[in-house]
Amino acid sequence: MDLIDGPEDAIPGNTPEFTVSDLSGAVKRTLEGEFGRVRVRGEVGRVVIARTGHMYFDLKDDRAVIAGVSWKGQVARMKVRPEEGMEVIATGRLTTFAPQSKYQLQVESIEPAGAGALMAMLEARRKALAAEGLFDAGRKRRLPYLPRVVGVVTSPQGAVIRDILHRLSDRFGVHVLVWPVAVQGQGCAPQVAQAIEGFNALAPGGPIPRPDVLIVARGGGSIEDLWGFNEEIVVRAAAASDIPLISAVGHETDTTLIDHASDQRAPTPTAAAEIAVPVQADLVAHVSNLNARLVRGGAQSVALRRQRLRDVGRALPRPENLLAPAMQRFDQWAERVPGSLRAALQSKRQELRGAAAGLRPTALNTQIARGRERLDGQSARADRAALARLDSLGTRLASLERLRQSLGYPATLQRGYAVVRDDAGEVVTSATRAGQANALQVEFRDGTLDVMAGKRPKSGKGTKPKPEQGSLF
Incomplete structure (x- = not known):
């Protein structure tokens, strides 16, 4: 049998031939079989979210880079979404991507590589947002003393909403609007930001009453569980809210970025309800106390002024002493009035009798006759005076006429x-x-x-003018 590792010029007779796909599949099976499930620690590099919702990112250290991919469903279940520069531990399966001849890590979950890395990222985000002025004390608004409508942004399930409603009903009867949101996971941040913006978008006096104060609440949990309230969109929505906002996220020791942007932080959701509205019994007692103080103050003020009036009255003379001279004069004049009236009546009666005596017909006829005689005498004297005046004026007129005739130019x-x-x-x-x-x-x-008319004769010195031919005469 020929060996594959023989001389280079040897031609193996039984070496199998692989297609590209077969070889790629064999590599994939070998790689996935050898590294079925792994945990990889590294620094997050480039992060890309596709339109489909899938997330692509790099994991790197100082010597190598591994491509990572998380599908849409896995991204939705992540408690902490990776960001560039974050040190994380990624859990998933090592696989290949045949079209590009590369291997990649299919990530199912990601967790920060220790709380220190996550807190470092949180601190960096806090400083960046604080530099924009989102946490300035001058931006914070005062909470209304007695709101009519309270808006609550929290999960509709769980003990948080029940604790808030129970405490609000115990303290004061107000209208409560609950905007249900997810308080954990990838959907938490966008839903909380949308709820804050939605409450602010309600028109005053509309069909849905606009809240006077908002409460954003969640129960306790790990930093990963509360991470949605550290997202930038939630912080910006809280800072931009026109409605005063109370943050009640986690327990008293938990601190999130929304606590810095809110108008007031409550250590617990129950404490947020206590901050939002006062106790009705305390208000009634306070009003009763103020009413009692008002009554006591009014009575004391009247008593003090009455006593001061008495003190001032002691320095004044007694009223009867002031009125005694006037009363005595009144009595004197009152005694004189009847006699004076009788004397005046007697005098007027005498005058009336004298006047009545002058009104008898005989006396009246006598007075008329005397008046007529006086009138006739005055008329005769007036006639004589008028005639004498006319004679005097006629004589003067005749004298003037003679003077006119003697002095007029016809006489000349x-x-x-x-x-x-x-x-x-x-x-x-x-x-x-x-x-x-x-x-x-x-x-x-x-x-x-x-x-x-003729010419004027010429005249010279020492000679008399002589008439010339054609003179007037």
Whole structure:
């Protein structure tokens, strides 16, 4: 029989021939048979989530790299989703991928390689979100003192929701809205973020009442169980909530990133219910106490003011002492009033009698006759005065008329004078103006004469002007 490991120039006669697929299948069976189920520790490299939901990533150390793949169902069951740079322990089966002639690890579950690695990643995420200001104290809102509607984001099963509802009903009767979510696993983070955003999207006064405060609650668990509340989408939704939010995730020693972004952290879900609403009995007692203090304060204030009024009243004179002089004067005037009234009545009665005596017909006729005589006398005197006034005025008027006639220009014309007027009817009183007129009118005592105007004679020093041919006369 020929040996396969013979000389290179030997031609084996019984060496089997494999197809590519046969050889790839043989390698696959050998590899899967030798490494049926393994746990691999390494650092997560590149992570890719396909549209189908499958996840592809690399596991590496300082000398080698192994490709890893997790199917959609396996990804959904993972408590912690791998991120680049995380050190993890992956559990799965080693297999091959024939189309690319490579082997890969089909990962069923992933867990952090110790709590230290997971906490380191958590701390890095916390610092990154804190640098954005999502955890600043100035962003936190005050919780309402007495909310009417409380929104609870938690799982509808389990003791958490029952504890919250029981404590709310014991403390104060408020309306509770529960948004059911998964509080663990891959669906936890997106569902919690969607619930917070959904409560904030409710319109005030709508058919579904908008909560006045939100409680995000979950029971205790490991860091992997609580990891959904460390996801970035949950932290951003809590920081962006317009409704004040109370985080109650885990026990008092558990701390998640939503605790930093919430407006107030409660150590337990039951404590969150106690923070959200006050105790009704305590409110009633407090109001009763305030009412009692108000009554006592009012009574004490009235008593103090009454005592102060008494103290001030002691320094004032007694009312009867203040009113005594006025009362005495009143009594004196009251005694005088009847006599004064009688005297006034008697005086008015006498005046009435005197006036009534003057109203007799005989007396009235006598007064009328006397008045008529006075009126006649006054009328005669007025007539005489008017006639005398008229005579005086007539005499004065006649005297003025004689003066007018003696001083008027017609009388002057009778004495040989004449009046010269120009063609416009204006009186001409100078030779210069007469020479400038086109025609003149001369009025004499017995008539008027129209003449033509001539030239003005020239005159020199020491000589008298001589009339020239064509003068007025």
